[in-house]
Amino acid sequence: MTSTRLPGKVLLPVGGQPLLHHHVERLQASGFPLHLAITTNATDGPLADFAEARQLAYVRGDEHDVLSRYALCAQEHELDVVVRVTSDCPLLDGALVGHSVQEYLRANDTRLYLSNVLERTFPRGFDFEIFSRELLEEAAQHATLASDREHVTPYIHQNRSGGVRFQHVLRSENRSAYRLTVDTAEDFELIRRLIEEHGAAALSADALVALLDQHPELVALNAHVEQKKI
Template identity: 30%
Template sequence: METLIIIQARMGSTRLPGKVLKPLGTSTVINYVVSRCKKIQKTLGIIVATSTLEQDNQIEEWCKKHDITCYRGSESDVLSRYYHCAKQYKPDYIIRVTADCPFIDYTFANQIINRMEKNPGDIVIVNGHLPRGLVVEMIAFTALEFIYKYGHETRHREHVTYYAYEHPSKFKHTKVIAPSFLNHPELRITLDTIEDYQLCCVVADYFKGEILIPSQDVVEYLVTHANVANMNAHITQKPVE
């Protein structure tokens, strides 16, 4: 089973411009994401998929400097960018990661891959209520190709896998039960706003810039430090339109 990691990244953001290259700990947000993705086992490698906009030249330059493959495609049609990136390699599966999630859970990602190996399907469905920003998605290339062909609405083109959740009967699901210690949906460990960034900076500093700190430790820290967790508790996710 060949699995490719594709990290979605761009400099443009209405609420937090340039977020993926912002400093974090002793490094940068994107370096956290890529470094943690390298801990995901049984994969072909990592590709950062960004847009062809001039502002995203910085992301390509970062990738070149750190010897990471970079693919550039449509800024607005993210599904097209993802599909054409994956099509070059035609893996069996794609692990989808967004570059604004610096503490993605690579341990749980490995469990997801193992589950897919044992019970192959079109897309992984995680049973649990996890913090936003920790979980990766896993989807078969054939399913991504189907979504690319039939997902025509704006929401489908912007949110790569949304069509699969909107039309569950069209796909075979591989279910994975999330570890109980990760069931804290009240937590936001992602980067959409300045408050999110401030929280992530506090977390990174607390762990002294240790990029590979287990996600479980991050969750436990936030659960036991309500003053930090409350920094972005009022932030609401933008609705899918």
């Protein structure tokens, strides 16, 4: 709720519902339970209210130590596998996430980190990372840099422990230049138009990419926006 570039962004209304509603609806297509890791700040009270109204599990923890929030969530809800997504990606494809989780589970390897973020071929905004509670707790115990604590997974995906195995989820055609995350007013305008004018909330990842391929004027709305660096 205290986003510096677009305050309150996850509850901004689109199509008669807050952005977070669309995000949750799409993630539930994964077939796996959803957990919100919310800060203890009073400003994030509306997010707790949102979770309670929809009977979603949640925990509340430190604003800046997001890693500790994830570890707390995994511990309290006894999660063996964690999928990290961020709440500014309302068009993330839950079915894609669910398929990738099944791929992760088939590997049966607690040292595996599977994601579509290290080798980018998906649009930004489709990001997910899958890892074990073992790797999460290892990071929570040993990560010391402020950026490690804020961004959750650097200790894991930089393989600081030396024992992580990597697997990448890739598209056949690279569309990593497209931007479907919400960090600025321009980002929000693109998502708003996609949902309200093109039915994007019901589209798969491939269908969304095809839509952007067909509408360069939509891509241009936020093509100039630079992602914040870690």
